[in-house]
Amino acid sequence: MTRRLLLSYLSLTMLVLLGLEVPLGYFYARGEISRFTGDGRHSAELLAQALEVRVEQRAASDIPELVADFIDGNGSHVIVVDDRGKVLADSDKATAVGTDLSAEPDIAAALRDRSLSTTREDRVVQGDAFTVTVPGSSGSVVRCVVRVSYPVAPVTAKIHGIWMTLGLIGLGVLVAVAAIAFALAHWVTGPVRALERATAELADGSLKAPPTTSQGPPELRRLADTFTRTAARLQHLLQAQRAFASEASHQLKTPLTALRLRLENFEPYLDPRVHDSLDEAVGEVERLGRMVHGLLALARLENSATAPEATDLDAVVADRAGTWTAFAAEHYVDIVVTGDPAGQVWAVPGALEQVIDNLLSNALRVAPPGTTITLAPRRSGDQRSDTVELHVIDQGPGMTESERERAFDRFWRAADSYHEGTGLGLPIVRQLTRAGGGDVVLEAAPGGGLDAVVRLRPAGGQPTAAPRRPRPAEQEEWVSVF
Known part of the structure; x- marks a missing residue:
């Protein structure tokens, strides 16, 4: 400026x-x-x-x-x-x-x-x-x-001399104006630079050095004062939201657990004909618990500024595939890992495991018996824009284009989905992926089914998020809520 x-x-x-x-x-x-x-x-x-x-x-x-x-x-x-x-x-x-x-x-x-x-x-x-x-x-x-x-x-x-004189006079005037203009521009833009630094600090989650309100034009001083008051109010709201995210889980889990126990205690005293309704009620309580759990996880993700770290994608994929193979076998579904080694990628600590777990959980729920779920890491792009992709491909019924566009909306579920879904799993997957500088999209798989494509940055670049590691309790909250 x-x-x-x-x-x-x-x-x-x-x-x-x-x-x-x-x-x-x-x-x-x-x-x-x-x-x-x-x-x-x-x-x-x-x-x-x-x-x-x-x-x-x-x-x-x-x-x-x-x-x-x-x-x-x-x-x-x-x-x-x-x-x-x-x-x-x-x-x-x-x-x-x-x-x-x-x-x-x-x-x-x-x-x-x-x-x-x-x-x-x-x-x-x-x-x-x-x-x-x-x-x-x-x-x-x-x-x-x-x-x-x-x-x-x-x-x-003589004419050349007068032109030279006029040129020197003009040059002298330009030098004088440049000196005055630089001082004036520096004075005018000083508050703007201070606001820029303060905005960057606030974007990282904490405003440590509020912009000064005693320098620059009166309009910018008033703007700096307004920004400081707005930032203080915003920080207060963020702190209150963080406090809610850290405390609400304990406050909400207890009454939900008690409600479920009371409903289950009613079973011996109820007519057998209403047991199905009782099971439905218990299921709704369980879904409400998972929904609360997912909302709290999203709140933690949105309120935290976590620094991505270099993570071995091949090791994580092999580990999660091995963990889910036995569970998939119970549903007569195979899990296969294909593709070339992808190397290290930037990801929030613990988030990549949760992303894969959620996508595998979603794929297993729709995969028919006798089908295969494929985990395929791939490198795409040229030398200037290299990207690592992780494809999670199932052979289920798939989704229409409009359904794939809405799948990342909170609380949205397909019309034929199971009732226990909360509609928060894919939003959490996207939030976790973007926290590491990547993204996730849903595509139609060749031959039917769904291809969930997780795009990640190779670990050759530098992380961009603010340096804060998640607490262990937070990592435990990032679980599947499908």
């Missing part, structure tokens, strides 16, 4: 300088050129009048002396011809006396009593010259012609 403010100040100043200095330099150059050409014509006309008098008086011997006096100090080149175009004098003596120049356009025009001026190269003045050719006449009779070539270099150097 400081750089953008500085650039905006300098751009505005440069536009103002260009709007002032360019017209000033242009009009100064025009004025110098006009003055130079006007003085040159006037001087040439005066010289022509003086020489015309000498020619009329038959005093041609005085012409070289007048020419020498004229060129003294101005560095010009003068040629004088008579009424027939023959050279009477040349200040540089480059053209011999008597040479006929009547064929040259400017001389011919002057012999017809017309004055001409132009800019051309003159070897005598060694560069471009402003050349004026005027007749020395009395009435309509032309007695001589004078050609005067003035060097352009002095006036050009």
Whole structure:
């Protein structure tokens, strides 16, 4: 922001300088050129009048002396011809006396009593010259012609000098404005940088250094004060939510357990015809317990900032597959691990095991007997964007596209799902995966069934979450709630 403010100040100043200095330099150059050409014509006309008098008086011997006096100090080149175009004098003596120049356009025009001026190269003045050719006449009779070539270099150097002066003035103004603008931008953006640091701290879960409210513009000071009060209120709410997440489990488990025991104690005293209703009631209490358990797990995940750690995905997959194989065998379902070694990935400690457990639990619930659940780690992507994927593929009924899109919504369950599901398992899986910088999606498996794809970052990168390890009690709460 400081750089953008500085650039905006300098751009505005440069536009103002260009709007002032360019017209000033242009009009100064025009004025110098006009003055130079006007003085040159006037001087040439005066010289022509003086020489015309000498020619009329038959005093041609005085012409070289007048020419020498004229060129003294101005560095010009003068040629004088008579009424027939023959050279009477040349200040540089480059053209011999008597040479006929009547064929040259400017001389011919002057012999017809017309004055001409132009800019051309003159070897005598060694560069471009402003050349004026005027007749020395009395009435309509032309007695001589004078050609005067003035060097352009002095006036050009003067114009370049004024442009250089204007450029240096503009540069000095830009340097001064840059210094002032930098100090002003630093003063203006100081509270913004403080707010940025405070926001980053608050995003990590704790605001240790509130932004100062005594520096910067009044509007930003008021903004910093409002942010500090908002952050304090937000921290208070987060602390209250964390306290609820840590205490509510114990407070809610006890009455739910007592309710279940009371319902089960009713069984000997109830008519056998209502035992099914009693079982349904006990099942609903159990589902309510799992739902409370899942909500508390989600609350802990959302309120904690846990640093991912490098985890051996192959070892975790092999361990969980071995653990679930015996349970799957009871349902006549096989668990198979395929794919190449995936190596280490970033994951929150203990979360990867819970992700696999939840996905396997979900797959076993829908897998028909005699089918296979496949765990397939894979590497995908190129060298610039490498990703590790874990596919959990079942051969169950699968889901429609709209169902796969809604499967991660809290409390959502498919219409044909078992009643004991809570609709919190997949949201917890996604929350645990994203805590390690990854993601999870559901895709249709080839040949039917569902392919749960867990995308993880390989452990070559750096973790991004705040450094806090979960407490053992928290890890125990991350269990399957399907």
